[in-house]
Amino acid sequence: MQPMGCRSLTDNLDNIYMLSVQMILVAIVVLSLSGLPGCLCSSRSMAGQRIAVFLMVLASLTGLGGIAVWLKQAAVSALSVPWFLPWGQFSVTVDAISIVFLVPVFVVPMLGAIYGLRYWRQSEHPENGRSLVIFYGLLAGAMALVVVAHDAVLFLIAWEMMAIAAFFASTAEHDYPDVCRAGWIYLIATHIGTLCLIAMFALWRHETGSFALASAQGVSTKFAGTLFVLSFIGFGFKAGVMPLHVWLPGAHANAPSHVSAVMSGVMLKMGVYGIVRMTALLPVTADWWGGAVLTVGAVTGVAGIAYAIGQNDIKRMLAYSSIENIGIIMIGLGLALLGRSHSRPIWVLLGLGGALLHVWNHSLFKSLLFFNAGAIIHACHTRNIDRMGGLAKQMPLLMLLFVIGAAAICALPPLNGFASEWLIYSGLFDALGLDGTAGFPAAAIAAVPLAMIGALAVACFVKMFGAVFLGAPRREMANHHGTLPAGMILPMAALALGCIGVGLFPMMTTTVLDNASKTWASLPGQTASIASAAPLKWITLMGLVLVAFIGLIAFALKKHTQTRIISKAGTWDCGYARPTARIQYTGSSFGQMLVRLFAFILWPKTARPTTGRLFPELAQFKSMVPDAILDRVVTPLFGVLGTYLPMLRVLQRGQTHLYVLYILVIVIILLIFSGIGV
Amino acid sequence: MAFAMILFPFAMAATAAAVPSNRLRPWLLPLTAVFFSAATVFVLMRPALMTTSPWLILDPPGRIVLLAISTLFLFCSFYTVGYLQYRKERSNRVFCACMLGFLGVMSIVVWSHHLGLMWVAIEGTTLVMAPLIYFNRTPRSIEATWKYLMIGSVGIALALLGTLFLAYASVQAGLESTLAFEDVLQNASLLSKPWLHAAFILLLVGYGTKMGLAPMHTWKPEVYGEVPGVVGAIFAGGVTSCAFLAVLRIYQICLAAGEQAYMSRMLLLMGLFSMTVAGLFMVNQRDFKRTLAYSSVEHMGILVLGLGIGGPALFGTLLHILTNGLTKGVLFLSSGNIHRAYDSKSTDVVRGAMRRLPLSGTLFLAGFLAITGSPPFGPFVSEFTILNGAFDAGRFWTAGLFLFLLLVIFIGMGKTVLAVVQGSAPAQVGQTPYRDGLLTAAPIVLLMGLVLLLGLLIPAPLNTMLHDAVSYLEGRP
């Protein structure tokens, strides 16, 4: 992906190729600064937020326009101006890969901002509303910059701006200890990641001689491996790959819902972008890269969704399911890497194509679901699904949107999740070596965990759906906002339409995906396009047929039952005299069997009451699924260090004469160290 | 010119001692600082003025230190006015005089091109800072002053011994013995090695004590914990930089003597050790001012580490003098405000600073992010350059250790800082009247702006200054 030369800003202002880059840059600047005008307005008024949202919408539309312009000519367009840092240049490049990731960056935050206009009214949150608006905009802008940066230093700066903005945005309510803790864990995790990246880029410069993120196929295998590992760890932290995901559930659960939506729907993908970008630049020769990514992906996927089933906090469930989806993306990416190392274009096409399409899809349905969760929390004033229930009656529209999102994330036809997973499946099956060639059957086995993920996802989202919307309300929902404001519905509706659209007409996306995979790897004989590799038009057809069947049957049934008596009665109580809402199957009880099944990875905590004696008093049974890595490995480790390291403080007990002694000692040590033959 | 820049602050100090009004006196600082900074800029633009006498030359490294300190002092002086308005209860005569006195002594250090004179001046800084530590007149501040004086004097005594060794190195080599920097540099290669080595060790330890390298850093947490924020800023950004300049001179001599390998071992050892100690002592640190002290230890370590790596890392090291100084200013001044507002330094009491003091709290947090090397702030640029230098020098393990220690320090420091700024203030906090005022907040904002600027671009003149300094250090014309 060589940029078309590096011209200076002035002499390519008139160049049509540059138009798209310039539009995108403008969008980035406006997005990043969108919150600042609000500082002039009162922090209790809505004015600031309104201005910010207006600017964000404007900027995002500009950015999307830039993407459209780019798609017209679909050539790598680069822009670079000299920059007064010890190193190199301010240079940005827009190529097919950037485009793929730019789309969600410009779509989701915009919708989130509109949603936030109703969900997080600055007038109702004077203490944090303003800073939230500022950092929300900065987050969006920084992410866009990350995607187009073509210089390692610029990339790092954008990357850290993104991380910090996300930190401030997600800890908006830092009065609550949980929020602080989650933010702190996130900050540590992201910093470790950044340090890995810093090391990686320093090594990169040491190897390639410059910070330009230009193709480096000449790098020696050893260093390529090191660079790959460093970047996979560094970006893996952001993407939330197991076991580097520790920060993710807490941060997502404690952030305001529209921030969670952006973090989960877009920011995690920046980690994916990083891996995709680096693997595009590096020479992929060894097939352990692909194998590793594939394995990690499979583990991440299954473990992620298993954890999701174990939770009862709606946003934690969604967060873990994001981890699962990252796993799916990694499976696709791993297959593509194998395709690179075995030079099998078809695997690259299907693997990378599926992964990138899933990036889009996940950003659609996951932000839809987070918006939805926000509305639910708004209504129920709790995040614990075991206390909800029967919401469908109050909010039928919300339920419809939820069903679409849930079905999509379970990859059920005819929605978009199915399209991308179908591509990945096809690629995995192709890895069997169907056309008699050797193939890489070990990779094909990944189809099995993928299937398991699908089934578990159904379980997870039926649990959530049932516990939140269906059945009877478990406790009288305190002060409902019976109807949702349109400002919150519209963004969700837009996303839902996106899910349906991509699900029914996936071939609309193929040109971009083909471009991206060509940019990613140019293998001999890589002329085929995804459309030719996998008959996507059939997906459309099947989707329509399915819808038609459902319609027909429903219609027939309606016609048929018109003449019949339809009587209403209470749910059959199986002869139990006085059923109450509390005897319903809760989310926890729904997931309990699976939790026990997966106990070997989940390590659930259960507190059993001991009712041995006669006349036992009131007892209660508690069970929860904490994050094994975080709560059983990381936290204890830090605890131990926190208790034992401070013991060194005996060295600083305030006695001056000891301090003088240290000086004498170090002199002697240095004399010895320098070889006291002086 | 040198005399002007040296004598003017002393004259102003004398005036400050003479002025009777407790209210007007502080304004002498901004006045002096403005003129001094103007003079600094004036000198930096006219190479002709940089040589006054064989003993008083403003060489390239000196320029950078001068720029760093006078900038820091400029902002601190305005802050001081604001600060002293809250300390009406006691006379600020000595305080102002000593602040100005420091400016004078500092400019001797920067100008002096004679090792003996430099030693005298640096000892001078020790002496002028002592009354500033003692400003609060509490038993704790007496103790702090005592420790500072004892440890500082012992260190400086070793530095003197080292200086004498260096002089003797030339005598023993049968040369005309001298301490004039240029002459020593001229025939550095002829110096008698054993004496040179011994001298290097003593000077490193001696001036290292003033810098606050571990394990000679022991005075730092005690002192920084007690002094007013602005004095802390002068310490962490000014005094330490002066001492580092001294180390730079020694480095240059040993480099000229072809002792790079020998030095690197020592410097890397001291640097990494200082960073380690800083990191370990930051863990679960309750007193946020002590945390800043350890952060200062860490950054002295980074400077020395940069020297140890040498060659490719020198640029970053010199830049780090500037970035570290300014960022330390931000941190100490804002922490001073927070301390004033809560009347406590313990994170058990000090919470929710971002709610209580939106400006100072945010600046404190931003300063933390900057000092721990997050892009896009100045320290990131310098530390990243040092890291790249380490890679270019092929010192991969050093680089790895460096990054790891940075992580440890980030975690250690972050816990304290976040505890301070986040959350909501506990109820029982005594309601002090303090609110961020123009004079106590604006300077910090501007400093932060500078730090951010240095992270985004390095002005061309500064760039050339740094490059000059590097080539000067490496003895290239």
Add this chain to the structure above:
Amino acid sequence: MTDTLIHVVLLITLPPLLPGVINKTKAWFAGRKGPSVLQLYYDLIKLMRKGMVISTTTTWIFIAGPIVTLAAVLLAGMLMPISGFKAPIAFAGDLILFAYLFGLARFFTTAAAMDTGSPFEGMGAAREVTFACLSEPALFFAFLVMAKLSGSLMLTCMLHTPAGGFSSAMVAPLILVSIGLFVVLLAESCRIPVDDPNTHLELTMIHEVMVLDHSGPLFGIILYSASMKLFVLGTILLHIVLPLQAETMWMNWPLFIVEIIGLAIVIGIVESIMARLRMCHIPGLLIAAMLFCGFGFILLMRYSQ
């Protein structure tokens, strides 16, 4: 064209026969006369005539459940080939759609069960999704094997016997896979030993308990699509177990009918000679099935190297 027509006709008419056959077999084993083999047809007709009682707790999901299920199973039936003939709908990768259609059906069935708010139906739904998580992987292992054998991603080709029959090397994997698939078939269509369709204790049931509240035409649809699911999965299994080919093409139709009825009888026999497993042992059974298929795949890979 005619083949397609016959396929559709069989798909729509034949399924209700299978439960009848199964029950007849069981009755015969128990020495009873038992209901007519056409019993389910009668039941369906009766149910269709009835009205409906709908719980006040429910929403449209309750009604959507059976409808979506039927649609999904129907489409799955269209994807599945019958003996030698090409399936009405066939394209590369249709096997994945096939599998996920059952996922779709499961989503809405269980959701409809949760919709009633009845604890028992929730219990059933939980069991349904839990066991599916184990049977799906087994199914996909089987798919992998078939795909490798046939070198195609199209059910029609995958299930079509290669010209020279299977090489002896392939027999062992195929046996393992067909055992696994048979267990999956029993689990998915809720037969003993996994589930007991005609028990009357809600606590022990899986599928039946989920539909407690459905009545009249809706219940009819449910029973019908359940039998169709049995039919579809059975047909898949038959392709692997008995890849017989009549010498003349049209003879394949009657042959197939005989085969499928035979399968129903086998299931009946299994149901009569086995007892229902305890709920806590069912995962073990399904994991065993998964391992069978998995070993089959690994064996196959050994051979194909």
Add this chain to the structure above:
Amino acid sequence: MTDLLNAVLVIILVMNLFALGTSRIRAVIRTVSVQGILLGVAALLVHQHLTIPVALMIVVAIVIKGLLIPSIMMRALRDAQIKREIEPLIGFLPSIILGALATAFAMLIAGQLPLASQHYGTLLVPTSVATVIVGFIFLVSRYKAISQVIGYLILENGIFIFSLLLIEAMPVIVEMGVMLDLFVGIFVICIIINHINQAFSSMDTRKLVSLKE
């Protein structure tokens, strides 16, 4: 000439040990002041041909080290009304032994360091190193603030002894600066001691441990 010088230096060494050994602070201060005067004498001995500035410097040294500083310390002592050092960290006898060891060690080190031709045979280097180390022992082992100052003074004396080696190298002005710094330093320290005495009503540095981790 050299023998005479060495004799003086030996006396200085002995005084170090004496200072280490005695518990009467007053006596220690006297020892140090005498040491200061002896240093001046040594300077004269090192210098065959005397120049005005050097002579001046020697006089200053004698005045400051021998008279001024001791008198300041005496006053501080008077204000504090203390006579004896409390039982130090390292007892008196052990610290004498340590001092002796230090002297031996110093001889060893000095043997390692090559000397310029004109300095062969002088004990200057070992004496100075030994004195420096003795100063350190004082600083480390004594509890009374005043004794620590004495230790610092002994340290400075050691350094001064070394500076005799290159008395012509050091420009007088610098020497003056050094002297001045030393003087002011001690002066300030004594002021602080005074304050310590008022604030803690004692000179025991073990009371100065409120600042710590």
